[in-house]
Amino acid sequence: MANNKEQRFRKLKKSHLWLSLLFLILFTLIAHAALVLFVASFLNNLLGQKIQGEYDHVSYMARLYENGLLDSDSRVLQLLDDHSSYLILNADEEIIEESGENTCDLTPEFIRISGVTGLITYYPDRDGDFLSPTAGGYLAVNFRKTYHFLTKNDNLILEQLQEGQNHANLPFWIEVPMKDGKSFVGKASFKIYLRDVILLSAFAALLAIMIFVIFVIMIISICTNRSHQRKLLSVFFTDEVTGQHNWMWILIRGEQMLKRRGNASKHYAILSILFMDYRNFCVCHSIAEGEAMLCKVDRTIAGILRRKEMSAHCSSASFAVLLQYNNINELKQRVEDLLAKLENIDETHKFAFHIGVDLMEPVVDASGKIVRRKTVNIEEEYNNACAARESLPDNEGSGIAFFDEALVEEQRWIDTVRERQDAALANEEFLVYYQPKYDPKTNELRGAEALVRWNSPEFGLIPPGRFIPIFEKSGFIPQIDHYMIEHVARDQKAWLDSGYKCVPVSVNVSRAHFIESDLAEQIKGIIDSIGTPHELIELEVTESAFFDDKKAMIDTINRLKSYGFTVSMDDFGSGYSSLNSLKDMPLDVLKLDAEFFRGDEGNNRGQIVVSEAVRLAKSLNMRTVAEGVEIKEQVDFLADLGCDMIQGYYFAKPMPKNEYESRMQNNNINNNTELEEKE
Ligand code: C2E
Ligand code: CA
Ligand code: CA
Numbered sequence: 001m002a003n004n005k006e007q008r009f010r011k012l013k014k015s016h017l018w019l020s021l022l023f024l025i026l027f028t029l030i031a032h033a034a035l036v037l038f039v040a041s042f043l044n045n046l047l048g049q050k051i052q053g054e055y056d057h058v059s060y061m062a063r064l065y066e067n068g069l070l071d072s073d074s075r076v077l078q079l080l081d082d083h084s085s086y087l088i089l090n091a092d093e094e095i096i097e098e099s100g101e102n103t104c105d106l107t108p109e110f111i112r113i114s115g116v117t118g119l120i121t122y123y124p125d126r127d128g129d130f131l132s133p134t135a136g137g138y139l140a141v142n143f144r145k146t147y148h149f150l151t152k153n154d155n156l157i158l159e160q161l162q163e164g165q166n167h168a169n170l171p172f173w174i175e176v177p178m179k180d181g182k183s184f185v186g187k188a189s190f191k192i193y194l195r196d197v198i199l200l201s202a203f204a205a206l207l208a209i210m211i212f213v214i215f216v217i218m219i220i221s222i223c224t225n226r227s228h229q230r231k232l233l234s235v236f237f238t239d240e241v242t243g244q245h246n247w248m249w250i251l252i253r254g255e256q257m258l259k260r261r262g263n264a265s266k267h268y269a270i271l272s273i274l275f276m277d278y279r280n281f282c283v284c285h286s287i288a289e290g291e292a293m294l295c296k297v298d299r300t301i302a303g304i305l306r307r308k309e310m311s312a313h314c315s316s317a318s319f320a321v322l323l324q325y326n327n328i329n330e331l332k333q334r335v336e337d338l339l340a341k342l343e344n345i346d347e348t349h350k351f352a353f354h355i356g357v358d359l360m361e362p363v364v365d366a367s368g369k370i371v372r373r374k375t376v377n378i379e380e381e382y383n384n385a386c387a388a389r390e391s392l393p394d395n396e397g398s399g400i401a402f403f404d405e406a407l408v409e410e411q412r413w414i415d416t417v418r419e420r421q422d423a424a425l426a427n428e429e430f431l432v433y434y435q436p437k438y439d440p441k442t443n444e445l446r447g448a449e450a451l452v453r454w455n456s457p458e459f460g461l462i463p464p465g466r467f468i469p470i471f472e473k474s475g476f477i478p479q480i481d482h483y484m485i486e487h488v489a490r491d492q493k494a495w496l497d498s499g500y501k502c503v504p505v506s507v508n509v510s511r512a513h514f515i516e517s518d519l520a521e522q523i524k525g526i527i528d529s530i531g532t533p534h535e536l537i538e539l540e541v542t543e544s545a546f547f548d549d550k551k552a553m554i555d556t557i558n559r560l561k562s563y564g565f566t567v568s569m570d571d572f573g574s575g576y577s578s579l580n581s582l583k584d585m586p587l588d589v590l591k592l593d594a595e596f597f598r599g600d601e602g603n604n605r606g607q608i609v610v611s612e613a614v615r616l617a618k619s620l621n622m623r624t625v626a627e628g629v630e631i632k633e634q635v636d637f638l639a640d641l642g643c644d645m646i647q648g649y650y651f652a653k654p655m656p657k658n659e660y661e662s663r664m665q666n667n668n669i670n671n672n673t674e675l676e677e678k679e
Contacts, residue, residue: 006209009252012229012236027218029163031211039204046196052113054188055120055174061086062176062184070099082188087173091181104173104185123185125171135565144668146435154317167193239313239555247314252285254310255321255376258360262310264372268330268360271321272385273301276352276398278317296345304338320382335400343398356389357475358382358403382385387411417470425452425479432454432487434505434660437625437647440639447538447570447625448505450488452480468510486595489532496536499582500664504566506538507591514541517552520559534564540571540591550584557586568625573613581619590617594628597648608635661670 014429055434064070065086067174085100093106103126170190172295177183236254239246251268257263275297282290294313301311301321311321325331335355342353357380362370388403391410401407424430430452437447454462471477484507495502513519527537537562557567568589569581574595596610610626617624625639629648638646652663 005251006014009236009248010233017226020218020225021611022354024218024222026615028211028215031214033362035207037210038207039200039648042200042203047190048113050190051111051122052115052174055113055116058086058174058186058188061186062178065184066178082435086186088178089175089183089185096182100187103171104187105276108175110157114360121175121183122188123173123175125173126655127171133581135638142162142314161290167191220511239298242295242313244302245312246500247312247320248311249311249322250322250382251378255441257310257322258373258376258378261372265362266308267325267331267362269323269325270358270360270378270381271319271323271335272314272356272358272384272389273297273318273319273321274384274389275319276354277349279306281349281351292622293346297342301338302343303332304335304341304574320385322378328359331359332400337523339398339400352398354389354392354398355400356385356386356387356392356403356517357400358385369661379675382650387560395604402436413466414470417467417472417598418476421454421467421471421474421476424456425483428479429455429457431461431656432491433654433656434663435647435654436643436652436660438651440635440643440646443651445503446645447503448653448660449540450505451482452484452509453654472512474514477510478516481507481509481513482522482526484508485537486526489527489530489537492536493530493532495661495664498535500661501667502536502664504536504538506540506566506568508540508542508570511542514553514556515549520556520563522561523560523565535566538568538589539565540570541587543572543574554585561586561588571627582616587622589625590620590622591627591647592643597626597628597634610638611641612654614638614643618642 020259038297040467063068065088070086071398085102086098087095087102087104088097090096092293095653105124108121112119117255118165135648168191170192172188172190173185174188175183216354237249258268266311274296274653277292278290281293293541294317297319298311298313301319305311305321306324309321309323311319313637314320315665323331323333325333335357340352343351345351360376360381363373365371384403386406388401391407392401431454433451433453434448435451438444438447438448452466452468454467456462468477468480472594484537488505488507491503494504503627509523516522523537523539524534527534541557560567566588569585569587570591571593572590574593590613592610592613596606614624622656623644625647625649626643629635629638629646629650631650634648635646635650655663
């Protein structure tokens with residue numbers, strides 16, 4: 001596939017889905033971490049502040065104790081409220097004195113709080129199950145501990161709060177150093193207020209809601225992105241006329257299908273189908289009706305598809321089809337059936353279609369093993385199918401052509417001819433060969449036909465059949481016709497001036513040339529500029545030219561005749577409406593096509609047709625020339641019929657100018673003896 005098309009498709013196909021999903025996962029993780037971080041830091045702050053307050057309180061108690069005020073003054077104890085329980089530890093950490101209820105679990109933990117240098121020691125309470133959210137002594141973010149703290153204490157907190165208190169007490173013990181290595185361990189109370197819980201929950205809930213909303217928005221955006229992309233892809237693969245698949249569908253999906261391992265051993269064929277009458281149909285009806293017909297064609301093609309086959313409308317009247325086949329005969333049958341269906345898609349019209357087929361056989365490696373098609377170039381294969389299709393003749397209705405090596409050779413030759421045609425004309429590489437026409441009764445030279453040969457320095461002498469049809473298609477043919485007319489006129493003039501007994505020489509004027517409205521004047525201009533008498537030039541027109549514009553044709557023929565030129569109908573009998581053309585065209589000469597004299601000699605029916613054709617020409621005051629006559633019996637038969645001239649290998653093949661000159665010179669004398677020898 002061409003790179004730019006593939007790139008366009010890739011760009012369109014790029015969904016960023018994985019990126020979106022990755023982003024979504026990352027976002028969820030980060031949001032979750034943020035939530036936990038927020039709760040933890042909130043808690044840390046809360047705990048830090050509260051622990052500090054409690055530390056101050058216990059320090060104060062320690063000072064009171066040191067000053068002997070704690071035991072003696074019950075009012076002080078009252079003031080201390082629930083801080084009344086305490087322990088005194090000696091330097092070995094043994095309890096030497098205790099007051100109140102001792103619920104202290106003497107496993108020390110450490111914490112660093114602001115306002116106090118160094119770590120402070122505290123102990124959990126056996127009832128309160130208070131766990132510190134610290135790490136390494138610092139008040140720090142510690143998810144595990146924070147969670148623990150919350151989960152282990154939430155029941156306790158809730159119970160207390162539900163009991164109607166405005167706060168929950170979580171007891172723990174704080175150690176404050178005293179003199180002589182002793183220390184004061186006072187019971188402290190960690191208070192959680194209802195507002196703390198509400199604030200914390202509200203913040204957490206808000207954060208959770210925000211995360212959830214963003215999460216949902218992202219999911220929605222991923223989904224809409226996906227559906228948008230699907231729509232884009234379907235537009236990319238949809239034909240605007242048929243509403244079905246377009247060329248890109250076969251180009252991309254077909255290529256993917258062919259490359260699949262499972263299809264490696266399958267034979268595929270790509271078809272290029274051209275609806276020949278489409279433009280005409282649109283002109284006679286309307287574009288809308290034409291497009292409706294294209295839809296019908298598209299549906300008909302789609303109707304014959306099997307699994308793993310596809311079709312598409314490519315451009316105005318052309319379709320591409322990818323078929324799978326087991327053997328070539330089966331494929332041919334399917335294509336023929338399809339063509340028959342297409343020709344009859346409409347009850348009121350019979351349409352013509354040209355189908356080109358290119359085969360894509362399985363790929364084999366050096367050992368002969370079938371391998372997966374790694375590289376498939378559908379565009380190239382389709383182009384081959386198109387080339388095969390274009391090799392079909394334009395005016396002969398429907399047709400099927402397969403792409404093969406001969407076609408490649410043919411295409412190369414066409415290319416070479418087109419490349420060299422101008423230079424060949426400029427270098428006068430085209431030669432005029434003359435094929436004499438003889439009177440079958442007297443064996444007298446009565447005329448000749450000028451036939452072109454291309455004397456190519458590279459390829460040698462090339463017969464006209466190899467390049468005239470190419471020139472006809474490329475539009476170069478009028479230049480060849482002019483070239484021939486000019487050279488023949490010059491030769492005739494020179495022969496006349498040298499005293500030869502000249503006979504009329506006919507020049508072929510191609511159908512493509514004959515439609516030019518001033519053709520008669522162009523020819524007259526060329527011949528007059530050379531000064532050749534008009535009666536020495538005859539113009540041959542093929543019957544097919546009469547199909548184009550009858551009125552213009554008749555007009556051109558009449559003008560040519562009025563200038564004194566003879567006009568003949570070439571290849572009479574090779575087309576299908578010869579009699580009609582004869583009826584309308586005021587021609588001088590009728591050239592019976594060589595086909596009349598091919599095949600079963602002495603065939604009675606063939607002879608009847610020829611004799612009637614000669615009789616018909618005579619009744620229309622036309623002279624007759626029989627072409628392609630090769631044997632004596634035919635000559636005798638034609639002589640008996642009163643055919644005026646014979647142009648055929650029996651008398652002479654087309655020959656170079658100098659040979660023709662000697663024919664003119666030896667006319668009658670030599671010729672007659674030669675012919676006698678032949679007999
Ligand atoms: P055409 O105009 O029908 O020319 C007669 C062709 O029949 C010539 O083929 C000639 O060599 C061949 N022919 C004549 N007698 C016999 C015979 O007894 N047996 C056989 N087998 N063939 C015979 P050629 O020269 O190959 O020309 C082929 C065609 O090329 C011509 O058919 C004509 O249509 C075209 N052509 C040739 N020269 C020119 C030209 O200068 N201009 C144009 N427009 N077309 C030309
Ligand atoms: Ca001819
Ligand atoms: Ca002919």
